[in-house]
Amino acid sequence: xxxxxxxxxxxxxxxxxxxxxxxxxxxxxxxxxxxxxxxxxxxxxxxxxxxxxxxxxxxxxxxxxxxxxxxxxxxxxxxxxxxxxxxxxxxxxxxxxxxxxxxxxxxxxxxxxxxxxxxxxxxxxxxxxxxxxxxxxxxxxxxxxxxxxxxxxxxxxxxxxxxxxxxxxxxxxxxxxxxxxxxxxxxxxxxxxxxxxxxxxxxxxxxxxxxxxxxxxxxxxxxxxxxxxxxxxxxxxxxxxxxxxxxxxxxxxxxxxxxxxxxxxxxxxxxxxxxxxxxxxxxxxxxxxxxxxxxxxxxxxxxxxxxxxxxxxxxxxxxxxxxxxxxxxxxxxxxxxxxxxxxxxxxxxxxxxxxxxxxxxxxxxxxxxxxxxxxxxxxxxxxxxxxxxxxxxxxxxxxxxxxxxxxxxxxxxxxxxxxxxxxxxxxxxxxxxxxxxxxxxxxxxxxxxxxxxxxxxxx
Numbered sequence: 001x002x003x004x005x006x007x008x009x010x011x012x013x014x015x016x017x018x019x020x021x022x023x024x025x026x027x028x029x030x031x032x033x034x035x036x037x038x039x040x041x042x043x044x045x046x047x048x049x050x051x052x053x054x055x056x057x058x059x060x061x062x063x064x065x066x067x068x069x070x071x072x073x074x075x076x077x078x079x080x081x082x083x084x085x086x087x088x089x090x091x092x093x094x095x096x097x098x099x100x101x102x103x104x105x106x107x108x109x110x111x112x113x114x115x116x117x118x119x120x121x122x123x124x125x126x127x128x129x130x131x132x133x134x135x136x137x138x139x140x141x142x143x144x145x146x147x148x149x150x151x152x153x154x155x156x157x158x159x160x161x162x163x164x165x166x167x168x169x170x171x172x173x174x175x176x177x178x179x180x181x182x183x184x185x186x187x188x189x190x191x192x193x194x195x196x197x198x199x200x201x202x203x204x205x206x207x208x209x210x211x212x213x214x215x216x217x218x219x220x221x222x223x224x225x226x227x228x229x230x231x232x233x234x235x236x237x238x239x240x241x242x243x244x245x246x247x248x249x250x251x252x253x254x255x256x257x258x259x260x261x262x263x264x265x266x267x268x269x270x271x272x273x274x275x276x277x278x279x280x281x282x283x284x285x286x287x288x289x290x291x292x293x294x295x296x297x298x299x300x301x302x303x304x305x306x307x308x309x310x311x312x313x314x315x316x317x318x319x320x321x322x323x324x325x326x327x328x329x330x331x332x333x334x335x336x337x338x339x340x341x342x343x344x345x346x347x348x349x350x351x352x353x354x355x356x357x358x359x360x361x362x363x364x365x366x367x368x369x370x371x372x373x374x375x376x377x378x379x380x381x382x383x384x385x386x387x388x389x390x391x392x393x394x395x396x397x398x399x400x401x402x403x404x405x406x407x408x409x410x411x412x413x414x415x416x417x418x419x420x421x422x423x424x425x426x427x428x429x430x431x432x433x434x435x436x437x438x439x440x441x442x443x444x445x446x447x448x449x450x451x452x453x454x455x456x457x458x459x
Contacts (some may be wrong), residue, residue, distance in 0.1 A: 388401075
């Protein structure tokens with residue numbers, strides 16, 4: 001898709017049509033600028049237009065199309081990036097008018113994902129999304145071939161080649177879906193097999209600092225770069241949570257406004273960690289002027305993934321980059337239970353650890369279990385599924401004080417001599433009022449309320 005000149009990167013122009021219902025940021029092209037930079041191009045100019053409806057043939061108005069043509073001519077630009085989704089006819093007409101390559105938002109994101117995919121699963125997912133995007137656009141790729149009008153049933157070579165390519169693309173899409181379905185089933189089994197260890201999934205807008213936070217918490221050493229979509233595969237690491245023990249924490253692909261639906265569907269298996277996690281840590285960039293819009297966009301993608309009700313902590317990262325404290329207070333006013341941290345300076349991480357421990361405890365029970373001396377199977381089960389606090393050996397039984405997942409208590413009740421609650425609690429925990437409560441992801445368009453890879457590798 002995007003290639004480099006011998007003398008440097010491609011020169012790009014940014015364009016966006018702002019419609020009446022569009023969310024308009026202070027800088028309406030800031031995100032597209034980041035995408036263009038991630039794609040390896042040099043942005044030389046930009047253009048925006050406000051219209052009630054798009055032009056059916058060129059998306060922008062005729063005057064703005066002419067302005068684009070002059071920009072291309074002035075800067076000798078190679079490509080025009082649109083922060084909108086265009087249909088094939090609009091792309092073709094714009095390329096004819098401007099004499100430059102035209103790439104819409106979806107195609108640009110797919111190109112970035114294709115360049116960053118490193119594992120087999122992510123490559124499959126990107127290829128599927130690209131083919132599903134390209135299939136209705138195949139016709140424009142063969143306009144250079146002639147079509148001979150030779151009567152009924154006698155079609156030209158261009159149309160014949162188009163049909164061949166369409167069948168090949170459909171066959172490949174079918175094969176990719178089957179292969180990804182097998183990968184998804186295997187991933188579901190792998191994630192489900194970890195049910196004896198609490199799992200936490202980091203989610204959030206791209207470049208919110210999820211990977212940096214994971215490194216700060218686990219010293220995992222995963223890639224953390226200041227660019228969009230630096231992480232495309234899920235990485236899982238062990239995290240020793242003070243006063244709790246080991247948990248698994250996963251760093252996932254970042255979300256973005258208007259993330260292509262085909263890409264979300266293709267990466268479903270990669271995001272299986274998020275779907276099955278015991279707790280979500282929603283990392284937001286508190287220093288971003290668009291933090292509210294980014295938080296809303298993440299909840300919309302979570303809804304698309306079917307993650308409608310999860311225990312979620314909102315973590316406000318990059319507070320060290322905020323010069324005016326009033327900006328942070330503005331976010332905390334709307335999300336009073338959010339946890340402000342700086343993954344870079346490690347400020348606020350101790351409070352975060354305490355709140356995470358308290359949040360995980362809500363799914364666990366502190367119980368006192370009497371187990372017969374000869375019932376080694378139940379003793380092993382308690383050790384495997386829970387955290388043993390103490391054992392008292394009596395004449396006929398062992399009294400075990402243990403913290404157990406509520407979902408694992410069925411076997412205990414069936415075979416134990418006695419089960420009773422205890423008053424054990426974590427040390428150094430914070431009041432429950434400071435912890436996010438379980439919420440349902442808001443409907444698309446609603447303002448969310450505050451609730452505070454492909455191959456996974458466990459280090």
